[in-house]
Amino acid sequence: KIPLFWKTMIQTVYDKKANCGLLRLAVPARLALKLALLALIMALFAVPLKAQENSNPSGYPLPRFASLRSEPINVRKGPGLRYEVAWVFVKEGLPVEIIQEFDTWRKIRDLDGQEGWIHQNLLSGARSGYIAPWNAEAKVPIRARANKDAKIRAWLTSKYLIKIKRCDGNFCEVSAANNSGVGRPDYSGFVEQAQIWGAYPNEIFK
Incomplete structure (x- = not known):
């Protein structure tokens, strides 16, 4: 039935x-x-x-920030030595964003949005960044503590290159060379994380 x-x-x-x-x-x-x-x-x-x-060969998340290990560094149009050089980085320590991986090659994006391929051995996990590159008139304070009311040690202008030691999601502990030639040789302290190209919003690392 x-x-x-x-x-x-x-x-x-x-x-x-x-x-x-x-x-x-x-x-x-x-x-x-x-x-x-x-x-x-x-x-x-x-x-x-x-x-x-x-999935990616390194097992690390994408995208992520890294820095240039040496200088000069050829950035190629594809993941291999057979590909043409697109441009050359002439300064080490600059921050780049890794957006793709292929074998031992990493596709990176720079501050200006240009993309190309670099061998993994030419990249470092050390973190660096730029101060507020999206605002040419920016003046961002570097403070003595990770607090908006803490004493200001110096003012950093737009695209100022910094080294990032750690970030807690709100502030990053950084150091920056004193390019003025006056006073201390470098600055160190805390900068609001939202003012840095080189650390994602709310990213935490040590």
Whole structure:
């Protein structure tokens, strides 16, 4: 006996000559079955595909910031020595953002948004950054403590290069060379994290 539910999903075609009953899925039922199978296949492959998209040779998250280990450094148009040099970095310690990986090569983005490939051995995990490059008129204080009311030790202008020691999600402990030639040889203290290109908002590291 066929339950009432299945009676609505199945049509019975009776062939008198063959003296047998043939069950044929109704058109709406067949469509529903196909959609169900498609959904099942998508569910089975969704997780592996997502994992594959996020995988990278180093195992570190993407994107992430790094710095240039040496100078000069050739930035290439593709991940390999056979690719043409796009431009050359002439100063070490500059911050770059790693946005993709291929084998031992890293695709980076610089402050100006230019992208190219650098071998992993030419990059360092040491962190550096620029002060508020998005605001040419910026004057950002470097403070004695990680507090907005702490004493100001110096003012840093837009695109001032700094070394980042650690960040707590709100402030970063940094050091910066004194380019004025007056006073102490360098500055050290705390800068609001939101004012730095080289550390993500709310990123925490030591």
